[in-house]
Amino acid sequence: MKAVASAETAARVRPAETGTLINIDNGGTLTDICVIDGAQVYRTKTVTTPYDLSKCLLDGLRKVSALIYGKENLQELLLSAQHIRYSTTQGTNALVERKGPRLGLILGGDLSVEAVRAVESGGLFDALIGARVVNLATLDTDAAACEAEVTRAVTELGSAGANRIVVAVGGTQRHTQEARLKRVLLRKFPQHLLGAVPILYSHEVVEDANDVRRTWTALLNAFLHPAMERFLYSAENKLRENKTRHPLLIFRNDGYSARVAKTIALKTYSSGPRGGVEGALALATHYGFERLLSMDVGGTTTDILSVENGQVRVDARGVVEGVETSFALSAIVSVGVGGSSIISVQNGVVKVGPESVGGAPGPACFGLGGTHATITDALLIQGLLDPATYFGGQLHIDPERARAAIATAVAEPLGVDVDTAAQAMVEAWVGKVAASLKAHRAADAQTTLAAFGGGGPLLACRIAEAAGIGQVIIPALAPVFSAFGIGFSDVGHEHEVSIATVDAQSFASARAQLIERAQRGMFAEGADWDQCRVELSLRVPGQEAQLLPIDAALPDAVEPGTRVVLSLLAVKPLRHARLQGRFGQPRARAESSAMRTLKGEAVPLYRVDALGAGAAAPGAAVVEDDFFTAWIDHGWQFELNEAGDMLLTRQ
Numbered sequence: 001m002k003a004v005a006s007a008e009t010a011a012r013v014r015p016a017e018t019g020t021l022i023n024i025d026n027g028g029t030l031t032d033i034c035v036i037d038g039a040q041v042y043r044t045k046t047v048t049t050p051y052d053l054s055k056c057l058l059d060g061l062r063k064v065s066a067l068i069y070g071k072e073n074l075q076e077l078l079l080s081a082q083h084i085r086y087s088t089t090q091g092t093n094a095l096v097e098r099k100g101p102r103l104g105l106i107l108g109g110d111l112s113v114e115a116v117r118a119v120e121s122g123g124l125f126d127a128l129i130g131a132r133v134v135n136l137a138t139l140d141t142d143a144a145a146c147e148a149e150v151t152r153a154v155t156e157l158g159s160a161g162a163n164r165i166v167v168a169v170g171g172t173q174r175h176t177q178e179a180r181l182k183r184v185l186l187r188k189f190p191q192h193l194l195g196a197v198p199i200l201y202s203h204e205v206v207e208d209a210n211d212v213r214r215t216w217t218a219l220l221n222a223f224l225h226p227a228m229e230r231f232l233y234s235a236e237n238k239l240r241e242n243k244t245r246h247p248l249l250i251f252r253n254d255g256y257s258a259r260v261a262k263t264i265a266l267k268t269y270s271s272g273p274r275g276g277v278e279g280a281l282a283l284a285t286h287y288g289f290e291r292l293l294s295m296d297v298g299g300t301t302t303d304i305l306s307v308e309n310g311q312v313r314v315d316a317r318g319v320v321e322g323v324e325t326s327f328a329l330s331a332i333v334s335v336g337v338g339g340s341s342i343i344s345v346q347n348g349v350v351k352v353g354p355e356s357v358g359g360a361p362g363p364a365c366f367g368l369g370g371t372h373a374t375i376t377d378a379l380l381i382q383g384l385l386d387p388a389t390y391f392g393g394q395l396h397i398d399p400e401r402a403r404a405a406i407a408t409a410v411a412e413p414l415g416v417d418v419d420t421a422a423q424a425m426v427e428a429w430v431g432k433v434a435a436s437l438k439a440h441r442a443a444d445a446q447t448t449l450a451a452f453g454g455g456g457p458l459l460a461c462r463i464a465e466a467a468g469i470g471q472v473i474i475p476a477l478a479p480v481f482s483a484f485g486i487g488f489s490d491v492g493h494e495h496e497v498s499i500a501t502v503d504a505q506s507f508a509s510a511r512a513q514l515i516e517r518a519q520r521g522m523f524a525e526g527a528d529w530d531q532c533r534v535e536l537s538l539r540v541p542g543q544e545a546q547l548l549p550i551d552a553a554l555p556d557a558v559e560p561g562t563r564v565v566l567s568l569l570a571v572k573p574l575r576h577a578r579l580q581g582r583f584g585q586p587r588a589r590a591e592s593s594a595m596r597t598l599k600g601e602a603v604p605l606y607r608v609d610a611l612g613a614g615a616a617a618p619g620a621a622v623v624e625d626d627f628f629t630a631w632i633d634h635g636w637q638f639e640l641n642e643a644g645d646m647l648l649t650r651q
Helices: 053-069 074-080 090-097 113-118 124-128 143-159 174-188 211-241 271-287 375-382 399-414 418-440 460-467 478-486 504-524
Strands: 020-026 030-037 040-047 081-088 103-108 133-135 164-169 199-201 248-251 257-259 291-297 302-308 333-335 341-346 349-356 447-452 471-474 491-499 533-539 546-548 564-572 594-598 601-607 615-618 621-624 629-632 636-640 646-650
Touching: 020 053, 020 074, 020 271, 020 478, 030 053, 030 478, 040 053, 040 478, 053 074, 053 211, 074 081, 081 211, 081 271, 081 478, 090 211, 103 113, 103 143, 103 174, 103 211, 113 211, 124 211, 133 143, 143 164, 143 174, 164 174, 164 211, 174 199, 199 211, 211 248, 248 271, 257 491, 271 291, 271 302, 271 447, 271 478, 291 418, 302 418, 333 418, 341 375, 341 399, 341 418, 349 418, 375 399, 375 418, 399 418, 418 460, 447 460, 447 478, 460 471, 460 629, 460 646, 491 504, 504 533, 504 564, 601 615, 629 636, 629 646
Parallel strands: 020 081, 081 248, 103 133, 103 164, 164 199, 291 447, 447 471, 601 621
Antiparallel strands: 020 030, 030 040, 248 257, 291 302, 302 333, 341 349, 471 646, 491 564, 533 546, 533 564, 594 601, 615 636, 621 629, 636 646
């Protein structure tokens, strides 16, 4: 696959300081690399290797090093790196596919298995835990009886197949009780033995007075932790072997990054899409978009999130697989429709996804054994995609295979010809994405759609029109925009303490505890405390969080005896890319490089790398980059600025 950096792409950022910024977004089908070196931006893609994710990581870095230096020079690239930021779908995919350790659960205090089960209805509990649950009956009785019972519980769960156990105790004494059980189990089941089953304690994962939510957070994290730990430490070690001078930073769903050793596995859930959101936030801030609706179209899913008034919507208690967790997570809507989504006919209606053929075997036109029809096949036979230039000309696509798949899967069941079937596929695909956008947020005159990911620009005009949106921005780095976006993250950690009945003394004690924890955490990140930005916030359940000075006392407005949550966010700022470019400057009529026949109509074809700043033209037209294609509909116009960003406007 071809690594690409054009003059327009290179103008994407202004240099801020010295040192190379390396950003990697590991997706289920492709791994994207974006390297910022001064004013130059280099990008490439490589096929994800799920059997060894460190392989596609190093493959991508070697490819981009060849682009920068004229030949592969991985060590030189890593030596030049100031920061290496990385996001991965590993955790998301593991949960979706239910691939992970067999968990066991020990409950005590006020917690019951019925309460834990009650908050989910999608079969997640059965998939992760099943019958491997023990309720302790002797927790509050004599110590000897409790010790014997918890010992039997671990033995029983191990015999039932559990290879990772979570201990969760409900009630106000959860810390004390879980710590007591930990002392017993460390003595009975020493962790240095080869056969030891890891035992995790809910209060050590997160401080949350909601017992059920804390238990689910510990369970989900326990499920994701082993695979994430093995891969990320392996990747970091291989980077060190190649002379990197700085630690690998893992990008999280909360918008911050951290060293591998300081990363909680669950916080990486949907971190790739959050990278695109960070990029969208930067676009909205730079161009002054009041409301930006981001649409990241990949092979399997379309991820949607809105940016309003310079803010990304974040749920204080993020939801994972339908279960509320204790962590703040971005409110990303993931819809099962993408470039590789299977399109079929059911009961006379065209159905799109959520099943996907991914990158292997991929759409039928890839010629890798796939037989299912996808939107990629439909757009190929309609003429939007060109076999000679698709994916930089490095991936051969076959129109005849596409026609055969569409004939079998769609045309014959509908009783129409292949061309009519392809149009029905496009309409169904556009309709599903547009409906998801409208369900997420109603559009108005101030709404702009940001279309990125490999499939985002394809039908952006049609999707926007169907969703009631009149303006679309396609970033210059649309194909690798999530990788680019994670480069706007800083190193950050948030800590919180629940205070059941607050007073001045308990508030001061909790604040001191948070500061101590945050200082230890940032020291482990290699940051001096005086380098960090620190925010203290107080939240009364049911009310908005209130920011406080770091040395604040209990606010007078909070009555003693109230239950509160005190949080402290510590952030070490890192260097980011800085955007440039403006729209609305003097325009030049875009010159097309060729014509392309689209559904029987000859339309101008514009190559992004052949257009200058201010180039503009009306639709119908096709605008093509090595890694994306955009169809500009009749009634729309595109404008390209000096940064390579493209604005589409409905006339």
